[in-house]
Amino acid sequence: MRVAIGSDHGGFKLKAEIIAYLKERNIEYKDFGTYSIESVDYPDFARAVAEAVGGGEFERGILCCGTGIGVSIAANKVPGIRAALCHDTFSARMAGEHNMANIITMGERVIGPGLAREIVHAWLEAKFAGGRHARRVEKITQIEKSYHCK
Numbered sequence: 367m368r369v370a371i372g373s374d375h376g377g378f379k380l381k382a383e384i385i386a387y388l389k390e391r392n393i394e395y396k397d398f399g400t401y402s403i404e405s406v407d408y409p410d411f412a413r414a415v416a417e418a419v420g421g422g423e424f425e426r427g428i429l430c431c432g433t434g435i436g437v438s439i440a441a442n443k444v445p446g447i448r449a450a451l452c453h454d455t456f457s458a459r460m461a462g463e464h465n466m467a468n469i470i471t472m473g474e475r476v477i478g479p480g481l482a483r484e485i486v487h488a489w490l491e492a493k494f495a496g497g498r499h500a501r502r503v504e505k506i507t508q509i510e511k512s513y514h515c516k
Contacts (some may be wrong), residue, residue, distance in 0.1 A: 367393060367394070367425050367426060367490070368394045368395070368396070368423070368424045368425055368426075369388060369393055369394065369395040369396075369424060369425070369426045369427065369428060370395070370396055370398055370414075370415045370418040370419055370423070370424040370426070370427040370428075371384060371385060371388070371395050371396070371397055371398065371415065371427065371428045371429070372397070372398035372399055372400075372411035372412065372414055372415040372427075372428075372429055372430075372437075373399075373400060373408075373411060373429065373430040373431060373437075373474075374400055374406050374407070374408035374411055374430075374431045374432075374436075374437070375400060375402070375403045375404060375405050375406055376408075376430075376431045376432030376433075376473075376474055376475065377408075377429070377430025377431040377432065377434075377437070377472070377473070377474045378400060378402065378403050378430075378474075379403075379474055379479075380430045380472060380473075380474035380477075380479065380482055381397070381428075381430045383479035383482055383483065384428055384430070384482055384483070384486055385397060387482075387483045387486055387487075388486075393490070396418070396424070398411055398414040398415050398418065399411055399414070408431045408436045408437050408440065409436070409440040411429070411437070412429055412431075412436070412437040412438075412440035412441045413440060413441075413443075413444065415427040415428075415429055415441065415469065416440070416441040416442075416443075416444035416447045416449070416469060417444055419444075419446075419447060419468050419469055420444045420445055420446040420447050420468075425468070426468055426469065426490070427441070427447075427449075427468065427469035427470075428469065428470055428471075428472075428486065429441055429449070429469060429470075429471045429472075430471070430472050430473070430474055431471070431473060431474070432473055432474060432475045432476075433473035433475060433476055434451045434452075434453065434471040434472045434473035434476065435451060435471075435473070437449075437471045438450070438451045438471040441469050441471065445510060446468075446507075446510075447468060447469055448465055448466060448467045448468055448469070448503070448506065449467065449468075449469035449470070449471055450465060450467035450469070450470055450471070451470075451471045451472075451473075452470045452471070452472060452485050452489065453472065453473065453476050453477050453481075453485070454481075454485070455481075455484050455485055455487075455488040456488075457485075458470060458485040458486070458488040458489040458492070459488045459489065459491075459492045460492075461489060461492070462488075462489050462490075462491075462492025462493070462494065463492045463493065463494060463495045463499070464495060464499045464502075465499070465503065466494045466499070466500075466503045467489070470485070470486070470489050472485060
């Protein structure tokens with residue numbers, strides 16, 4: 367598995383903690399920035415990660431900002447992305463099992479580093495359940511396609 371990861375300044379420290387987790391687990395990743403706590407615009411980094419995942423270069427993506435909300439909204443504008451804001455392990459597991467989320471987002475100002483590690487673990491370990499969930503994910507894809515055709 368290859369993971370694309372990115373953050374703005376508000377999620378920089380949380381991203382560093384998640385990168386340490388990925389290294390410990392020997393999970394291949396690429397850091398799309400930012401590389402400091404200097405103020406930047408979160409849509410730039412959300413777009414870079416989302417395009418890398420949506421384009422098939424990476425199977426999964428992780429985005430962090432202050433709340434996780436902004437990067438989630440921005441990432442979900444990229445075709446093929448199902449970014450889920452997760453601040454607990456149950457939501458992270460369900461994002462994988464039911465929603466086939468290919469990106470998760472988290473907020474540094476909302477959760478701590480230990481919980482972030484548990485969230486990433488729960489999401490990475492989750493297996494898509496298929497069945498009725500596959501039908502629903504396909505309906506999401508059809509909504510997306512209908513707007514790109516206009």
